[in-house]
Each structure stands twice: as structure tokens, then as C-alpha cells.
Amino acid sequence: MIRLLVYLLLALAFAGPVRAQSPADAAYTRLASDSYAEIEASIVGLAASGDPRTAPVIQALAEGRLFYRPADKALFVKQGDAVTDARTGVPAPATEGLKPVRANNKVRRALDSALGTLNLLAPDPGKRREAAEAVFKARDATVLPALEAALSRETDAGVKRTLQEARAAVVLAKPGSTEADRLAAVATIQGRADGDAMGILRALSADPSAAVQAAAAKGVAAIETRLALIAGASNVWYGISLGSVLLLAAIGLAITFGVMGIINMAHGEMVMLGAYTTFLVQEAIRAHAPGLFEFSLAIAIPAAFLVGGGVGVGIERLVIRHLYGRPLETLLATFGISLILQQTVRSIFGPTNREVGAPQFMTGAFDLFGLSITWGRFWIVVFALAVFFGLMFVLRRTSFGLKTRAVTQNRRMAAAMGIRTPWVDALTFGLGSGIAGIAGVALSQIDNVSPNLGQGYIIDSFLVVVFGGVGSLWGTLVAALSIGVANKFLEPYAGAVLAKILLLVFIILFIQKRPRGLFALKGRSVEA
Amino acid sequence: MAPRTPLLAMIDTKGWIFLGVLLAVCLIVPLFNLAVPPGSPLHVPTYVVSLLGKYLCYALLALSLDLVWGYGGILSLGHGAFFGLGGYAMGMYLMRQIGPRGVYGHPVLPDFMVFLNYKELPWYWLGFDFFPFAALMVLLVPGLLGFLFGWLAFRSRVTGVYLSIITQAMTYALMLAFFRNDMGLGGNNGLTDFKDILDFNVQAQGVRVTLFVLTAVALALGYLIARFMTVSAYGKILVAIRDAEPRTRFLGYRPHHYKALAFTVSAMMAGVAGALYVPQVGIINPSEFTPTNSIEAVIWVAVGGRGTLVGAALGAVLINYAKTLLTGAMPEAWLFALGALFVLVTLFLPQGIVGTLIARLGDRKARIAARLPPEPDIPPRLLEEGRGS
Incomplete structure (x- = not known):
């Protein structure tokens, strides 16, 4: 190993003078200077050279890890204890008497812009985009040539657009550019449509050219409209997202309370049990089959349904069965069950809170017309709607659903037709509770999984069901989504807590006006 | 139209027992606290006096709830809100009494306001340095909220479960509101660190005993008012509304007037309970508004026996005593016990302790009555006056 090093060093000793011919090498030598002006000029030269080896050197200098040997002005990069030759990247033997390459503020500015320029040519598109963004923000006229060079080489469409925007920003910031260039630049920046773009265009109100001024003013107006639209759309989206959470929490209640008339105060705890089931399923997967983690939620859904449904059937058989026709007593008994x-x-x-992990498909975000949507929230909305329509299907199109509706509409007649009403009661309650369990799987992804998880949803869920109209599944859907959207539209004006209070007050007043909710069932059975 | 029953005639046996016990407690507890030296085994420590005072406050809250639930069929899951509002009104008075003795030493503003950079007292704090005003607010604020809420809800015929849910939403909304610092009522921490009440040190032994006796007196008065309301003609109609609201309406009564009155009086009673609770416990914070608290009050009434008034008070004292014992000995077990209590009482003891006892005694009376010539349940005077109206 040592012999190999010696050979390498020898080879380097001969190769050195040959390399000194290249312009980059001239710049390297100037780095090891006492004069700040020299160092700065050298950095600019290195950045312009486009040589891929310069990036680590400049990086090292920016971090204070670049040293030179006063004797021969050779440059070394220190990385911890290891020292490498800056020009070749080959490990060098520890050398005594190294001096750090000095930097003052001017040099540091040059370094920053050099780093930006170098990254414009980096192989990673993400890095290139980042660099372009940095240039866009800095608007340094000196990087224009590097930008042009990068633009001509760029293949990625997204990065190319960012580069064009950066160039437009630089053109607008440069005093000498022509009016035609500037007008084109205004058009490019307007396409960007964000706060930064608006800032740049606003600054143009003092532009010497009237045409540019007018174009900029028009651009600002266009961006403002667009931003307002995006803000509105994002409010709607967040509202739908919140509404889908409410829907998930309330939809099981729409069965137990809405269809059966049972006030199940333990409903929130079914949600909580579903969330803990998810936790247990993930723990089991982590312990025995880590490869299945991506499918942990898919496995947890039926498990949570069975846990919630099983506990629900148990509660119905043991307690609620004895309390039919006494809704207020049911309320107290189920509250006791929720405490237990x-x-x-x-x-x-x-x-304490338990950690429930998110599978890969639930993480990250995607962009929709300037609206950033996280995958987690997206899938929860999809899931809530799927559960809703699935439940609708069960109640409308299956034999079990038919029996459920028959029993709730006319129990004695249903019994006379041979339906075993006690079983239907138990299974319907189990269905509602099982759906609460499923909701717990989804809520475990966005809320803290703690014993108090369910408590936070119970009042909201009841209000959603009452607001929508007891017994109406569609009403529950409309109520959940409209409460969610209204909440998100109120939040910017009133703050999160006050918005919630206002909505509670609104719902209380609304129930005074329409005691049976948005979609009231009609008929005599309502009064019973 | 209301029959003029002599005040004493309207109190039944269980009422006399209740008032007697209350009077005995009023005499014994102060005596054994003040007159018996601390070393003696008979001595009642001051903290126990305050603890008993707290139970009596809960008993008054339960009594107020029984008035609306037991007789009006209105299951309020938000009575904690009225209790809390009364408590806050008293707390504001006690805060103003601190004066310049706060940590920051501001002459007017309470500590939390100095901390939150308030420049001057918010308008709704004005007048609370004056005790009669604060005492009036203890009655008015819960009473007004109870009246508005009850009037609107009962007029639109929101009944049963729906009413329970919106009362719960009401206390939940209040809880969220009181948790906000911008509310100007101490936010999360609430109001605490009280010094004086009517220029007496709130920590002093004598003041504690006085507060305890006052609470017992308030409970007795609350009982008398509730009893008076329920045995009067008004009370009969209230019970009629509870049992068959549409039928009562068709007979020409306006149920919402009767229910709103009961709800308002009940809210005021709960407010007084809260106001007496705060100086004895030494703090009021938004957790009093949590829906769970209000539901717990409902179980006191259910355990004691709803529609009996005395039972509600008994249930509150018994359950809170059990809570003190259990949370001290086995904190984990308390929620299991409370939960089981909810389930078992609703399943097996729907009339509560007092209700069941009365039914048992009634059975025995009925058996005896079968052998004896029949005797009207209601005093003859009442019957006559009922006919006369």
C-alpha cells in the first residue's frame, strides 16, 4: 500500500509541471496568494473554466478547508485528518507548515456566486434547479455568460424553465439591457407567478421604459389573480381534506346513530381501536416481515374492521340490546364503555403517543396547477369517498342492507317477514363500529395515536351527522365536506380555534332553524 | 293558578332527612374543625372542610341538573358550562381583589395580563372589583346564556338526543374559547393565586369554614327552590311536558316557556355552585368546560336517582367521595370504576339509589294499604285548591 502511494507520488511529481500548462492550473496557483484581489480573480477564473474538478476545491475554500504550502504554492484539501492534493484529488502525505487560503467578505461573495455557477452544470437536475433558483434570487449580472452556457446545454424541461426565469431576472436587474430583452424577460417572469416574481415586477415600476412599466404592471395584476385563485383552490382542497377526515369519523356514526338511532358515545373509541390495530399490525410486520411494510395499511384495514366490528357486536349484545327505546340511557351507558x-x-x-409509520406511497407531495398536494392527504380523501360509496352499496344493494333498512323502517313488520331482527341489530351496529375502526387506520396517519384519539372526534362526528340530517348518508357527506371547507375559509380571518367556535355556534343555530338537519327524512316515523 | 302550599308542607320525608343531615353537617364540621384541637382524633382538618365544601358544590350542580333532567326531561350535557361561567365570574372578582400584590405588582392588571402585554383592563372586567356586581354576574351570566340557549332550542322543539348533542357542543365551544389567551381570562392557566374575598384572607381557617357553611346553605336553598318549583302547578306541567310534550302542547300550554324557565333557574343554580367552588378550590380554568365534566355530573344524578332532587345531591357526594378515595389509592382503577358505574346504573338501577329505595318503600306501603282503607296520596288541601283553580 505504502509502495503504491510512493509510486503515485512519484508519478504526480512528474505529471505536475505538465498539468500546470492548463488555464485552470494557473488559477490554482493564484489561489495561494496573499492578495485578496488575486484570490477573487482566481475564483472567477476557476468558475468560468467549467472544469468539474474545481467544484470540490471551491467548496473546500468556502468551508475553510483549503490550504497551501508556502514553499511551492501547492494546494491541499483537508477532510478531517486526511489531506488530499487539490488539483488531482490524490491523497497526500501529511505535510507540515500548511497555511489556510484566506478569505474576506469580497472573496466569500465571489465564492458564493462561483458555487452557484458551478452547480448550474452539475450532473444532478435537482442541484441544477437549486442553483438556478439561487441565481434567480441573487440576480448577479456577472453570471449571465455561465447562465447562457448552461441554458444551451440544458436538456431537462423543468430546469430549463427555471434557468430561463433566472436569466430573465438577471436581464431585468442589469442596467444596460435592451427594451426588447426586458419585455421578453417580463413575460418569462410573469409565467412564474409567485411572490418572488411579483416582487421583481413591482420593482420595475421605476423602469425608464414606459412599455416595460406597463407590461410589468399587467404582469403583477395577472399574478395577483392567479395567486388568489390558487389560494382559493388550496382552501377548497384543505377543506375537502378536513371534510374527508370528518366524514371518516362520522360515517360509522351515520349508521349507528343515523340509521339505528343509537347514541354511541364510544364511537370515538372504535376509531381509536382501529388506530391501535394499525400500530399492532405495523409492529408485527416490522418484527416478522419487514418487506410487507408497504402493504401494512392494506392489511390493517380488514384487521381494524374486525376489531371495531367485533367490539361493536359485543357492546350491542351485552349492553345496548337492553336499552333500545331509551336513547338517553344508551348515551350514558356507552359513555361509560368509552371510559373503560x-x-x-x-x-x-x-x-403516550404511539408511532405509526407511513408507507412510501403516503409520503411526499405532487404539484397540481401550482397547488402542492401531499399524497397522504390525497389518499385519505380517496379512501373516505371509497368507504362512503362502499357503505352506500352495502346498504342499497345487498341482502343485508335490505334487511337493515327493513328493520329500521318497521321492526315488527320485518320480524313478521322472517328477518331475525336481533341479529340485524347486532350486525348493523357491528358494521358501524367496524367502519369506525377503518377510519382509525386512516386517522392514524395524520393524528397522534393515543388513548384520547377518539375523544377529539366524537363531538364533531355527532354534529356532522345531526347537521346533515339523521338517517341520510348523503347528508353526512355534504355536511362533512361543507363543514370542512367552511372551516378552512374561516381560518385565515379568524384563526383556527375561533373558526371552529364560529362553526359550532353556526351549527347550534342551524339546528334551531332546522332541527332535522340539511336532508331531513320526511314522514311519520320521524316523530317517533 | 299555582296552589299556595305552605312552605313546610311541601317538604316530604326525604326532604326533611336531607335538610336535617345538611344542618347536622353544618354544625358538626365547623365545630370539630374550630373547637377540637388539631391533635385530637376527632379534629376535622381545614383541607377536609374545603373538600367537603367542594362536594357540596357538586351536589348543588347535580341538583340543578336534576331539576331539568329529572322533571323537564332535558338531558343537558353542558351544565358544566354554567358552573364554569359562575366560577369565572367569582374568579374575576377574586383576581381584582389581589390588587397590587401580584408577582408583577401592577396596581390594576392581574399578572397574566401584564404577562400578555395588556395595557388596560378589558371592558368586561370592569365592575368586578365590586362584590355585589360580581355576585349579580354569577347569577346573570349563566342565567342569560341558559335563557337564550333554552329559549331558542325549546322554541324550535329541539328535544331529546338532539338537545343533548347541542348542549355538549355549547360547552365544547366555550371550552375552546376560554382556552384562548385572547379571551382575556387567563387562557390555559385560568384564574388562580387568589388572596382575599371581601377583605378576608381566602386561605384562613375561619374563611374556609364560613365558605363551607355558605355552600351548605346555598344547597339547602337550592333544594327548597327546586322543590317549590316541582311540587307547584308549574312543576306538574313540567312533568307533563317531560312525559308527553306534544300532548301538553295540544292541551294549550306552551312547553317552551316552562322548559326555558326551568333551564334558566337551573343554569343560575349551577352558576352559584361554580362561584362557591372557586374560592374553596383556589383555581378556575377552562378544563371545567370539558364535555366529560358535564357528562360526569349527569352520572351523579343517575346514580342518586333522577327526579328525586335529594338523590342527585347524594349521588354527587357519594361518587366524588369514591373518586377521592380511588384516585388516591388506585388512579388506574378510577376510570374503570366510573365507566362500570355508568353501564351498571343504566342497566340495573335506572331509578338510582333514592328512586329505588322509594319504590321499595312504596311497595311496602302499597302492601299495607291493600289491607287498610285507601288514603289519598296528596294532602286534601292540595286537592281542594287544585280543583278551585
């Missing part, structure tokens, strides 16, 4: 379930979970899992 909470404390059970707290005793088993502890009072």
Missing part, C-alpha cells in the same frame, strides 16, 4: 375502553388501552399501551 380508553383506560384499557391506556393500561396496555401507556398514555
Whole structure:
């Protein structure tokens, strides 16, 4: 190994003078100077050379890791204890008497812009885009040639657009550019449509050319409209997202409360059990089959349905069965059950939050017309709608759904037709509870999985069901989404807490006006 | 139209027992606290006096809830809100009494306002340095909210479960509001660190005992008012509304007037309970508004026996005593016990302790009555006057 090093060093000793011919090497030598002006000029030269080896050197200089040997002005990069020759990147033996290459503010500015320019040519498109963004923000006229060079080489469409925007910003910032150039630049910047673009265009109100001024003013107006549209669209999206969470939490209740008339205060705890089921499924997968983690939610959904549904059937058989026709007593008994379930979970899992991981497809975000949408939220909306329509299908199109509706509409007649009403009661309650469990799987992705998880949703869920109209699934959907959207539109004006209070007050007043909710069932059975 | 029952005639046996026990407690507890030296085994420590005072406050809250639930069929899951509002009104008075003795030493502003950079007292704090005003607010604020809420809800015939849900939403909204610092009521921490009440040190033994006795008196008065309301003709109509609201309406009564009155009086009672609670406990914060608290109050009434008034008070004291014991000995077990209580009482003891006892005694009376000539349940005087109206 040592012998190899020696050979390498020898080879270097001979190769050195040959390399000194290239312009980059001249610049290297000037780096090891005492004069700041020399160093600065050298950095500019290195950046313009486009030599890929210069990037680490400049990086090292920016981080204070670049040293030179006063004797022969050879440059070395220190990385921890290891020292490498700056020109070749070959490890050098530890050398005594190295001096750091000095930098003052002017040199540092040159370094920053050099780093930006160098990254414009980096092989990674993400890095190139970042560099272009940096240029866009800095608007340094000296990088214009480098920008042009990068533009001519660029193949990625997205990076190319950012580069063009950066060039437009530089053109607008440069005092000498022609009016035609500037007008084109205004058009390019307008296409960007964000706060930075607006700032640049606003600054043009003092432009010597009237045409540019007018174009900039028009651009600002266009961007403002667009930003307002995006803000509105994002409010709607966040509202739908919040509404879908409410829908998930409330939809099981729409069955137990809406269809069966049972006030199930333990509904939130079914959601909580679903979330803990997800946690357990993920723990099992982590322990036994880490490869399946991507499918952990898909596995947790049926598991949570069974857990929630099973507990629901148990509660119905043991307690609620004895309380039909006494809704207020049901409320108290199920509240007691909710306390027991909470404390059970707290005793088993502890009072602290449990970590539920997100699979790959739930992470990250995508861009839709300037609107950033996270995949997690997107899938939850899709999931909520899928659960909603699935439930609709079960109730409308299956034999079980038919029996459920028959029993709720006329219990005695249904019994006379041979339907085993106690079973239908238990299974319907189980269905509602199972759906609450499924909701827990989704909510475990966005909320803290703690024994108190369900409590936070119970009041909201009841309000959604009552607001939508008891017994109407469509009403629940409309109520959840409209409460969600209204909440998000109020938030910017009133703040999150006040918005929620205002909505609660609104719903309380609304129920005074229409005690049966948005989509009231009509008929005599309502009064019963 | 209301029959003029002599005040004493309207109190039944269980009422006399209740008032007697209350009077005995009023005499014994102060005596054993003040007259018996601390070393003696009979001595009642001052903290126990305050603890008992707290139970009595809860009993008054339960009583107010029984008035609307037991007799009006209005299951309010938001009575904690009225309790909390009364408590806050008293807390604001106590805060103003601190004066310049706060940590920051500001002559007018309470500590939390100095901390939050308030320049002057918000308008709704004005007048709270004056005790009669604060006492009036203890009644008015919960009463007004109760009246508005009740009037609107009962007029639109929001009943049963729907009413329960919106009362719960009401206390939930208030909780969120009181948690905000911008509310100017201490936010998360609430109001605490009280010094004086009516220029007496709120921590002093004598003041604690006085507060306890006052609470017992308030409870007795609350009982008398509720009892008076429920045995009067008004009370009969209230019960009629509870049992068959549409039928009562068709008979020409306006149920919402009757229900709104009961709800308002009940809210005021809950407010007084809260106001007496705050100086004895030494703090009021937004957690009093949590819906869980209000539902817990409902179970006190259910355990004691709704529609009995005395039972509600008994249930509140019993359950809170059990809570003190259990949370001290086995904190984990308390929620299990409370949860089981909810389930078991609704399943097996729907009339509560007092209700069941009365039914048992009634059975025995009925058995005896079967052998004896029949005797009207209602005093003859009442019957006559009922006919006369």
C-alpha cells in the first residue's frame, strides 16, 4: 500500500509541471496568494473554466478547508485528518507548515456566486434547479455568460424553465439591457407567478421604459389573480381534506346513530381501536416481515374492521340490546364503555403517543396547477369517498342492507317477514363500529395515536351527522365536506380555534332553524 | 293558578332527612374543625372542610341538573358550562381583589395580563372589583346564556338526543374559547393565586369554614327552590311536558316557556355552585368546560336517582367521595370504576339509589294499604285548591 502511494507520488511529481500548462492550473496557483484581489480573480477564473474538478476545491475554500504550502504554492484539501492534493484529488502525505487560503467578505461573495455557477452544470437536475433558483434570487449580472452556457446545454424541461426565469431576472436587474430583452424577460417572469416574481415586477415600476412599466404592471395584476385563485383552490382542497377526515369519523356514526338511532358515545373509541390495530399490525410486520411494510395499511384495514366490528357486536349484545327505546340511557351507558375502553388501552399501551409509520406511497407531495398536494392527504380523501360509496352499496344493494333498512323502517313488520331482527341489530351496529375502526387506520396517519384519539372526534362526528340530517348518508357527506371547507375559509380571518367556535355556534343555530338537519327524512316515523 | 302550599308542607320525608343531615353537617364540621384541637382524633382538618365544601358544590350542580333532567326531561350535557361561567365570574372578582400584590405588582392588571402585554383592563372586567356586581354576574351570566340557549332550542322543539348533542357542543365551544389567551381570562392557566374575598384572607381557617357553611346553605336553598318549583302547578306541567310534550302542547300550554324557565333557574343554580367552588378550590380554568365534566355530573344524578332532587345531591357526594378515595389509592382503577358505574346504573338501577329505595318503600306501603282503607296520596288541601283553580 505504502509502495503504491510512493509510486503515485512519484508519478504526480512528474505529471505536475505538465498539468500546470492548463488555464485552470494557473488559477490554482493564484489561489495561494496573499492578495485578496488575486484570490477573487482566481475564483472567477476557476468558475468560468467549467472544469468539474474545481467544484470540490471551491467548496473546500468556502468551508475553510483549503490550504497551501508556502514553499511551492501547492494546494491541499483537508477532510478531517486526511489531506488530499487539490488539483488531482490524490491523497497526500501529511505535510507540515500548511497555511489556510484566506478569505474576506469580497472573496466569500465571489465564492458564493462561483458555487452557484458551478452547480448550474452539475450532473444532478435537482442541484441544477437549486442553483438556478439561487441565481434567480441573487440576480448577479456577472453570471449571465455561465447562465447562457448552461441554458444551451440544458436538456431537462423543468430546469430549463427555471434557468430561463433566472436569466430573465438577471436581464431585468442589469442596467444596460435592451427594451426588447426586458419585455421578453417580463413575460418569462410573469409565467412564474409567485411572490418572488411579483416582487421583481413591482420593482420595475421605476423602469425608464414606459412599455416595460406597463407590461410589468399587467404582469403583477395577472399574478395577483392567479395567486388568489390558487389560494382559493388550496382552501377548497384543505377543506375537502378536513371534510374527508370528518366524514371518516362520522360515517360509522351515520349508521349507528343515523340509521339505528343509537347514541354511541364510544364511537370515538372504535376509531381509536382501529388506530391501535394499525400500530399492532405495523409492529408485527416490522418484527416478522419487514418487506410487507408497504402493504401494512392494506392489511390493517380488514384487521381494524374486525376489531371495531367485533367490539361493536359485543357492546350491542351485552349492553345496548337492553336499552333500545331509551336513547338517553344508551348515551350514558356507552359513555361509560368509552371510559373503560380508553383506560384499557391506556393500561396496555401507556398514555403516550404511539408511532405509526407511513408507507412510501403516503409520503411526499405532487404539484397540481401550482397547488402542492401531499399524497397522504390525497389518499385519505380517496379512501373516505371509497368507504362512503362502499357503505352506500352495502346498504342499497345487498341482502343485508335490505334487511337493515327493513328493520329500521318497521321492526315488527320485518320480524313478521322472517328477518331475525336481533341479529340485524347486532350486525348493523357491528358494521358501524367496524367502519369506525377503518377510519382509525386512516386517522392514524395524520393524528397522534393515543388513548384520547377518539375523544377529539366524537363531538364533531355527532354534529356532522345531526347537521346533515339523521338517517341520510348523503347528508353526512355534504355536511362533512361543507363543514370542512367552511372551516378552512374561516381560518385565515379568524384563526383556527375561533373558526371552529364560529362553526359550532353556526351549527347550534342551524339546528334551531332546522332541527332535522340539511336532508331531513320526511314522514311519520320521524316523530317517533 | 299555582296552589299556595305552605312552605313546610311541601317538604316530604326525604326532604326533611336531607335538610336535617345538611344542618347536622353544618354544625358538626365547623365545630370539630374550630373547637377540637388539631391533635385530637376527632379534629376535622381545614383541607377536609374545603373538600367537603367542594362536594357540596357538586351536589348543588347535580341538583340543578336534576331539576331539568329529572322533571323537564332535558338531558343537558353542558351544565358544566354554567358552573364554569359562575366560577369565572367569582374568579374575576377574586383576581381584582389581589390588587397590587401580584408577582408583577401592577396596581390594576392581574399578572397574566401584564404577562400578555395588556395595557388596560378589558371592558368586561370592569365592575368586578365590586362584590355585589360580581355576585349579580354569577347569577346573570349563566342565567342569560341558559335563557337564550333554552329559549331558542325549546322554541324550535329541539328535544331529546338532539338537545343533548347541542348542549355538549355549547360547552365544547366555550371550552375552546376560554382556552384562548385572547379571551382575556387567563387562557390555559385560568384564574388562580387568589388572596382575599371581601377583605378576608381566602386561605384562613375561619374563611374556609364560613365558605363551607355558605355552600351548605346555598344547597339547602337550592333544594327548597327546586322543590317549590316541582311540587307547584308549574312543576306538574313540567312533568307533563317531560312525559308527553306534544300532548301538553295540544292541551294549550306552551312547553317552551316552562322548559326555558326551568333551564334558566337551573343554569343560575349551577352558576352559584361554580362561584362557591372557586374560592374553596383556589383555581378556575377552562378544563371545567370539558364535555366529560358535564357528562360526569349527569352520572351523579343517575346514580342518586333522577327526579328525586335529594338523590342527585347524594349521588354527587357519594361518587366524588369514591373518586377521592380511588384516585388516591388506585388512579388506574378510577376510570374503570366510573365507566362500570355508568353501564351498571343504566342497566340495573335506572331509578338510582333514592328512586329505588322509594319504590321499595312504596311497595311496602302499597302492601299495607291493600289491607287498610285507601288514603289519598296528596294532602286534601292540595286537592281542594287544585280543583278551585
